[in-house]
Amino acid sequence: MIVYEATKQLFVEDVVQDRIEENIDRKFYEKMGYHTSQSERNAWNNSMHYMMKVLLDNNIPQNVGIAIEYKIPNTSKRVDFIITGKDVKLNNTAIIVELKQWTEAKIVNGKDGIVETFTGHAVREVPHPSYQAWSYATTIEDYNETVQNRQITLHPCAYLHNYLTVTPSTILSDDYKYYLEKAPAFIKGDVEKLREFIAKYIKYGDEKETLYMIDNGKIRPSKSLQDSLLNMLKGNQEFIMIDDQKLVYETAIEMARKSYNDGKKRVLVVKGGPGTGKSVLAVNLLVKLTSENMVCSYVTKNAAPRSVYAAKLSGSLRKNRINNLFMGSGLFTESAPNEFDVLLVDEAHRLNAKSGMFQNKGENQIKEIINASKLSVFFIDESQRVTLKDIGTVEEIEKYINRAGAESKLMELESQFRCNGSDGYIAWLDDVLYIRKTANNEGFNLDYDIEIFDSPNEVRDKIFEKNRINNKARLLAGYCWNWIKEGKNDSNIHDIVIPEYNFEMSWNLGNSQTWAIDSNSVNEIGCIHTCQGLEFDYVGVIIGRDLRYENGTIITDVTERAKTDQSIRGIYKLYQQDFEKAEKIADEIIKNTYRTLMTRGQKGCYIYCEDKNLALYLKNRINICNELSYDIDINDEEHLLKIAEEGEEYIK
Numbered sequence: 001m002i003v004y005e006a007t008k009q010l011f012v013e014d015v016v017q018d019r020i021e022e023n024i025d026r027k028f029y030e031k032m033g034y035h036t037s038q039s040e041r042n043a044w045n046n047s048m049h050y051m052m053k054v055l056l057d058n059n060i061p062q063n064v065g066i067a068i069e070y071k072i073p074n075t076s077k078r079v080d081f082i083i084t085g086k087d088v089k090l091n092n093t094a095i096i097v098e099l100k101q102w103t104e105a106k107i108v109n110g111k112d113g114i115v116e117t118f119t120g121h122a123v124r125e126v127p128h129p130s131y132q133a134w135s136y137a138t139t140i141e142d143y144n145e146t147v148q149n150r151q152i153t154l155h156p157c158a159y160l161h162n163y164l165t166v167t168p169s170t171i172l173s174d175d176y177k178y179y180l181e182k183a184p185a186f187i188k189g190d191v192e193k194l195r196e197f198i199a200k201y202i203k204y205g206d207e208k209e210t211l212y213m214i215d216n217g218k219i220r221p222s223k224s225l226q227d228s229l230l231n232m233l234k235g236n237q238e239f240i241m242i243d244d245q246k247l248v249y250e251t252a253i254e255m256a257r258k259s260y261n262d263g264k265k266r267v268l269v270v271k272g273g274p275g276t277g278k279s280v281l282a283v284n285l286l287v288k289l290t291s292e293n294m295v296c297s298y299v300t301k302n303a304a305p306r307s308v309y310a311a312k313l314s315g316s317l318r319k320n321r322i323n324n325l326f327m328g329s330g331l332f333t334e335s336a337p338n339e340f341d342v343l344l345v346d347e348a349h350r351l352n353a354k355s356g357m358f359q360n361k362g363e364n365q366i367k368e369i370i371n372a373s374k375l376s377v378f379f380i381d382e383s384q385r386v387t388l389k390d391i392g393t394v395e396e397i398e399k400y401i402n403r404a405g406a407e408s409k410l411m412e413l414e415s416q417f418r419c420n421g422s423d424g425y426i427a428w429l430d431d432v433l434y435i436r437k438t439a440n441n442e443g444f445n446l447d448y449d450i451e452i453f454d455s456p457n458e459v460r461d462k463i464f465e466k467n468r469i470n471n472k473a474r475l476l477a478g479y480c481w482n483w484i485k486e487g488k489n490d491s492n493i494h495d496i497v498i499p500e501y502n503f504e505m506s507w508n509l510g511n512s513q514t515w516a517i518d519s520n521s522v523n524e525i526g527c528i529h530t531c532q533g534l535e536f537d538y539v540g541v542i543i544g545r546d547l548r549y550e551n552g553t554i555i556t557d558v559t560e561r562a563k564t565d566q567s568i569r570g571i572y573k574l575y576q577q578d579f580e581k582a583e584k585i586a587d588e589i590i591k592n593t594y595r596t597l598m599t600r601g602q603k604g605c606y607i608y609c610e611d612k613n614l615a616l617y618l619k620n621r622i623n624i625c626n627e628l629s630y631d632i633d634i635n636d637e638e639h640l641l642k643i644a645e646e647g648e649e650y651i652k
Helices: 008-016 020-032 038-055 129-143 145-149 174-182 191-201 209-215 223-233 244-262 278-291 303-314 319-323 365-372 394-404 423-432 456-470 571-577 579-597 612-627 637-650
Strands: 002-007 065-071 078-086 092-100 114-119 122-127 153-160 185-187 266-272 296-300 326-328 340-345 373-380 407-413 449-453 473-477 496-498 503-507 524-526 536-543 547-550 553-556 601-609
Touching (some): 002 020, 008 065, 038 092, 038 191, 065 209, 092 191, 122 129, 153 191, 185 191, 223 278, 244 266, 244 278, 244 340, 244 373, 266 278, 266 394, 278 340, 296 303, 373 394, 423 612, 449 456
Parallel strands (some): 092 153, 153 185, 266 407, 296 340, 473 524
Antiparallel strands (some): 002 065, 114 122
């Protein structure tokens, strides 16, 4: 969708008459349904004067097409400026221009295509403008069938008209050579260079013909993208499906094909506990449905699973082509009905009502996802709600299914791939943590390495040992230690400190979204937001003082959570409004957090508890699994308290 379009002649007239800002905003409201911010209008006014100056060149025909704010279908991205025409051979051509108001930027080491600059009222890490322009071009090429079939040539570039010439210039640094070659960057004083770039590819005007073809092109994944994905998945043991996964897979494909053909809205809800293969299913469906010409995306709230699975599938493709298939859950607030063929929503229990950095966009993510797609597939585990804002429940999804009048199906995954295939371990854990009274209190098949250690150093040493095997062991912790802002990218600044053991480590550093597979991340500790939706062979879990064993029962204490923990933001206000409700939610969040952490390991889990009574309680529950052949009543609090207090000697 193009917000503003004109020929060069009409665009120049709008700028000269000081009506360009007004005209763009009016068109924006007509097509988007709301007015944009004053800062964005100011940016238009500023940048369009610079673009007019660039276009006032006789070598650029008067009747070239001009588009401002082109929303790329099936994304939340908008291209700032497009110039269209024909090349010397009369082929349709488009110049994509990413415009920036920046005056300076800094190189970010260790992150591909990322710079640091002042934007959005703060210093932030953002994609390099050349990367942005190139990624927009490749996204259009990958998904616009008309661009593919009519062989419309796209030439991306970036124009930072306020950027001061510095030697050496950060923006033009060799650190970004790959992207600069794909999409050259022009800075302050480069008007003539940009003119030459445009004139090189556009010789004749097209009266907006190319704009029309791009804007009305059929949206389908390209054959090259389909083939690349299929080849990368082929033979990859991590993504092989078995048992009930296959049934869900075939059901989802059948529903997708029906919706693709008849346009009717359908929803599939897939319930499954930790390690039942929800993510494996989602990735397989992403590849399969994309190969069938469907516009399909994998969706999660957390960036970590998206980044890890994208990295595992990237193969020979540049990451932006893969990243376009992986989306955040808050990107559908402006989506048109049925804009996507299929949306695969992993970790659906983490969905929120509002979207955006300040939780001020949209109405409800479940509603928006169902609206945006012909088929929505929600993979959900209601026992993994870990923040106050998490709203993803089967009941909530069903509410919006009914409102949309969609056909729906509910399925459940039971086959267990985590914790050595032991459904018993997870049920036992639910019982141990007092999550479900009806869960397994008899123990589990101990083909699973679980151990309680007396110090965090022992846990760390054990994880280091296991990680040397294949880089699939990680340390995790409850969110009871502040994530120090100054140390987010500095491993020498330690967030997690346990003085009595001289134990000091950092939370996972903020300069990587692929912590789960990075080779050095074993030296950092992951939190719930880093590891949820992912799995390892072994995990070491540090349980903070928010979970304790007192008076014969497990208790939770939200006051022990870190001040930087956004997952409980608003809980104290809720306590004032409804104490019982707040207490229930806080208890649920803390227990679910540790349940999630303690089920990330496929082969083993090693635990350190700050609360000694809790450590003793867990040790003896494990001992019961090892040594007792008779049932023990979890509700016999006196019995268990004595076990916790006296240790193995009381077992009789």
